[in-house]
Amino acid sequence: MSDEKKSGTELHVLTAPLQTETIQTIRRLADNKPKGFWGKLTSNLQFIRGRGALEISVVAVVLLVAYSIWSLADPENFRFLSEQNISGVLTQSVPLLGILAIAVGILMVAGEFDLSLGFALAFNAVIFIRILEWTGNIWIGVIGGILSGTLVALINGLIVVWTKIPSFIATLGMGFFWGGAGLFVNGPNSVSLPNEYTKDGNLFHFTFAQDFGWFRSQIIWLVIIGTLAWYFLHRHKLGNHIFAVGGNPAAAKAISIDPNKVKLMSFGIYGALVGLSSVIFIARIPSVSPAGTTTQDFTLFAIAAAVVGGASLVGGKGSVFGMIVGAALIELIKDGLILGFDAGIYLQLFVGVTIVLAAVFNKYMEGKAS
Amino acid sequence: MSNELLRLDGVTKRYGPNTVLKDVSFTINKNEVVGLLGDNGAGKSTLVKIMSGVVPMTEGSYSWEGKAVPNVNRAETERLGVETIFQDSALVPQMSISRNIFMGREMTNALGFMKIKKMDDIASEILDTVVTIEGIKSSKQLVQSLSGGQAQAVAIARAVHFKRSLLILDEPTSALAVRATEALLDYLVQLKSEGVSSVLVTHNLHHAFQVCDRHIVMNHGKKILDVKREETTVEELTAAVVGGAEGLEKYRANKKK
Numbered sequence: 001m002s003d004e005k006k007s008g009t010e011l012h013v014l015t016a017p018l019q020t021e022t023i024q025t026i027r028r029l030a031d032n033k034p035k036g037f038w039g040k041l042t043s044n045l046q047f048i049r050g051r052g053a054l055e056i057s058v059v060a061v062v063l064l065v066a067y068s069i070w071s072l073a074d075p076e077n078f079r080f081l082s083e084q085n086i087s088g089v090l091t092q093s094v095p096l097l098g099i100l101a102i103a104v105g106i107l108m109v110a111g112e113f114d115l116s117l118g119f120a121l122a123f124n125a126v127i128f129i130r131i132l133e134w135t136g137n138i139w140i141g142v143i144g145g146i147l148s149g150t151l152v153a154l155i156n157g158l159i160v161v162w163t164k165i166p167s168f169i170a171t172l173g174m175g176f177f178w179g180g181a182g183l184f185v186n187g188p189n190s191v192s193l194p195n196e197y198t199k200d201g202n203l204f205h206f207t208f209a210q211d212f213g214w215f216r217s218q219i220i221w222l223v224i225i226g227t228l229a230w231y232f233l234h235r236h237k238l239g240n241h242i243f244a245v246g247g248n249p250a251a252a253k254a255i256s257i258d259p260n261k262v263k264l265m266s267f268g269i270y271g272a273l274v275g276l277s278s279v280i281f282i283a284r285i286p287s288v289s290p291a292g293t294t295t296q297d298f299t300l301f302a303i304a305a306a307v308v309g310g311a312s313l314v315g316g317k318g319s320v321f322g323m324i325v326g327a328a329l330i331e332l333i334k335d336g337l338i339l340g341f342d343a344g345i346y347l348q349l350f351v352g353v354t355i356v357l358a359a360v361f362n363k364y365m366e367g368k369a370s
Numbered sequence: 371m372s373n374e375l376l377r378l379d380g381v382t383k384r385y386g387p388n389t390v391l392k393d394v395s396f397t398i399n400k401n402e403v404v405g406l407l408g409d410n411g412a413g414k415s416t417l418v419k420i421m422s423g424v425v426p427m428t429e430g431s432y433s434w435e436g437k438a439v440p441n442v443n444r445a446e447t448e449r450l451g452v453e454t455i456f457q458d459s460a461l462v463p464q465m466s467i468s469r470n471i472f473m474g475r476e477m478t479n480a481l482g483f484m485k486i487k488k489m490d491d492i493a494s495e496i497l498d499t500v501v502t503i504e505g506i507k508s509s510k511q512l513v514q515s516l517s518g519g520q521a522q523a524v525a526i527a528r529a530v531h532f533k534r535s536l537l538i539l540d541e542p543t544s545a546l547a548v549r550a551t552e553a554l555l556d557y558l559v560q561l562k563s564e565g566v567s568s569v570l571v572t573h574n575l576h577h578a579f580q581v582c583d584r585h586i587v588m589n590h591g592k593k594i595l596d597v598k599r600e601e602t603t604v605e606e607l608t609a610a611v612v613g614g615a616e617g618l619e620k621y622r623a624n625k626k627k
Contacts, residue, residue, distance in 0.1 A: 231483070235483050235484055235486070236478075236482050236483050236484065237476040237478050237482050237483075237484055238482065240469060240473070240476055240484060241474070243462065243464065243465055243469070244462050244465065244473050244474070246464075247462035247463060247464040247465055248460070248461070248462040248463065250458075250460065251460040251461055251462050251473070252462070252473070252474070253424065253444070254422070254424050254444065254454070254456060254460045255444070255460070255473050255474040255475070256443075256444035256445045256448055256474055257473070257474045312464070316462060316463075316464040316465075317464045
């Protein structure tokens with residue numbers, strides 16, 4: 001009797017309604033791949049959008065088209081499409097800010113900042129020129145500048161990783177330190193690249209600032225660094241670890257990725273790129289103040305470029321493509337304001353508004369990404 | 371020949387002045403599902419972190435198949451074949467499902483560049499075979515766009531894919547639907563026959579009782595009960611979880627009457 005009752009209840013449990021219809025409608029993920037040209041295109045666009053670079057690229061392209069139309073309609077007053085503007089301004093300013101944005105962007109993906117960038121930029125330039133003076137060999141100087149950048153950033157990084165104080169504060173303080181270090185090494189006079197290195201026919205000048213008509217050497221550097229950085233950040237396992245650590249350090253640690261090592265590596269890469277930028281900077285503008293007063297602006301412009309390009313302020317998000325587009329957008333806006341409105345002293349005001357708008361725009365779009 | 375897989379001896383864990391675990395010892399055997407039970411703050415999650423090598427113990431020893439493992443860390447436990455599903459799912463929200471699954475264990479070529487397509491395809495396959503959960507469109511989807519249950523499923527799929535000898539599950543069913551939970555519990559029993567042991571940490575005594583061969587009850591950082599399924603009842607376990615050592619004694623005294 002009791003046995004019967006037991007089996008009765010068990011039977012009841014077993015015959016609880018199984019939702020077989022829903023099971024049948026589950027599609028296998030493996031079969032769910034995008035098909036055809038349009039399927040792949042939309043899937044790829046969604047992918048870029050999820051990484052925060054799609055909308056801002058559209059804005060940059062629209063701006064570029066608008067400038068071009070304006071310039072074609074009024075070539076006398078709005079000289080955007082002139083060789084002088086494209087080669088003399090854009091292909092020099094965009095690469096420098098672009099490489100700095102990639103440097104800062106990689107660090108931001110790892111969840112850190114470096115506010116000493118502007119000072120470090122000057123300090124590396126001082127080291128570069130000093131080594132050139134001591135050795136007489138400009139290429140040893142170039143290597144010295146890049147090593148100096150790496151070392152400066154690694155020291156900043158070690159302070160952040162060891163003390164666990166926010167990189168915001170640590171690098172704010174260290175910025176003044178590196179500015180002072182520049183003065184200590186060089187004295188208050190600005191450092192200059194000797195004239196022989198700023199002339200056509202010089203290999204150094206050819207490598208870092210040659211005028212090829214419609215473009216200059218710097219744009220080639222942006223292409224090289226951009227490609228390398230893209231392969232590193234988006235395709236190499238170490239880049240993947242940077243995203244993991246910036247997105248959720250606890251999760252990375254639980255899977256045996258050491259967040260401290262990854263952060264230090266990010267500081268190192270960032271620093272090497274800042275060192276290279278110092279060389280590129282001084283090859284174009286052959287004189288720099290050791291205290292960092294002429295380079296200070298780059299700190300926030302580079303962070304702004306990365307943010308405009310979709311990098312997250314709290315880490316774990318960003319794309320090399322977006323960083324470059326962000327830098328290009330900022331330089332395009334500056335260029336247009338100068339050419340079209342003679343914006344002069346109001347330039348910063350417009351650039352500031354644009355950066356805030358772009359950040360709000362990205363934040364708004366973030367909720368819609370998949 | 372011993373059947374022992376993992377043994378903890380006299381494990382104590384202190385965070386500053388707080389002692390979270392006091393002299394805890396137990397063994398996980400091969401081909402066994404062990405339930406780790408206890409109220410909030412009993413020290414279950416800390417114990418999980420120690421077993422998986424994420425957090426070092428203050429005192430005590432860790433041995434694997436009878437051999438002492440001196441400095442336990444995550445790299446070491448990974449080598450031993452231990453996989454853990456953490457309560458807070460331990461995924462990176464801004465990364466895609468497949469990158470989360472292969473995080474830290476990327477499939478790469480000799481230069482360290484990832485085989486993205488292969489990883490995406492295998493991630494899809496893992497999700498299809500291990501967990502049947504609806505609403506995931508592609509393994510390229512970002513984890514932040516998933517629901518709690520879907521994210522949980524991804525974490526489970528990852529651990530199940532990489533486990534070799536011991537699977538630790540910390541509250542794995544908290545965000546899962548009823549049917550997915552049933553499937554997971556069935557899966558633990560199936561794993562046992564494939565030679566993989568598991569530790570199931572849960573609040574839900576009924577889930578634990580359904581599949582576990584042995585139950586360990588923790589209370590205020592101490593082990594108060596370690597008993598085989600045949601020798602206990604849901605009522606006794608409830609008394610131990612809710613009332614601690616006192617509750618357990620009371621229950622046993624009442625039962626004798």
